[in-house]
Amino acid sequence: MKHPVDVNVGKRIRHRRWMVGMTQQQLAEHVGIKFQQIQKYETGMNRVSASRLWEISEALSVPVSYFFEGVRDEDAPAHVAEGTPGDILGDKEAMELVRSYYAIPENQRRRLFELARVLSESAA
Numbered sequence: 001m002k003h004p005v006d007v008n009v010g011k012r013i014r015h016r017r018w019m020v021g022m023t024q025q026q027l028a029e030h031v032g033i034k035f036q037q038i039q040k041y042e043t044g045m046n047r048v049s050a051s052r053l054w055e056i057s058e059a060l061s062v063p064v065s066y067f068f069e070g071v072r073d074e075d076a077p078a079h080v081a082e083g084t085p086g087d088i089l090g091d092k093e094a095m096e097l098v099r100s101y102y103a104i105p106e107n108q109r110r111r112l113f114e115l116a117r118v119l120s121e122s123a124a
Contacts, residue, residue, distance in 0.1 A: 005071055007044030009053070012067040014042040016060045019099050030059035 017027050017038075024042075028035040031052065040046035041056075048056065048067075057064045101109060 002044040003047070005068075006047050008071050009048055009067045010042045010044040012069065013038075013048075013056060013060070015095070016062055016066065017042075018095060019102065020060060021099065022060070027056065027059055031055040 013027075017024070024035040024038040028038045032055075033052075037046065041048050041052075053064055053067060057066065101112070104112060
């Protein structure tokens with residue numbers, strides 16, 4: 001039986017890999033394993049060891065803690081209400097937007113972020 005934390009970590013691996021435009025094969029090559037193992041991690045079928053998670057975090061340029069975001073406690077993922085950021089990661093359009101956002105040069109990205117923040121505040 002899949003453990004909820006393993007499923008959450010796997011989803012976070014998949015989302016981050018997708019956001020940076022990396023294939024399962026490329027990630028597997030970075031950490032020295034076969035892509036089938038990445039598939040098993042991403043579905044939560046196999047647990048990711050601490051050292052392997054460290055290598056994956058290095059390959060995906062995020063801290064190890066990134067993979068545990070959304071976990072409420074040591075054995076249960078947080079249940080997020082519909083429409084919250086946790087659900088947004090499952091939306092293909094939102095993921096495409098995030099990916100495009102990070103493709104913009106940093107100085108322009110900051111200005112775009114500020115514009116979006118101002119617009120969202122005025123819409124509220």
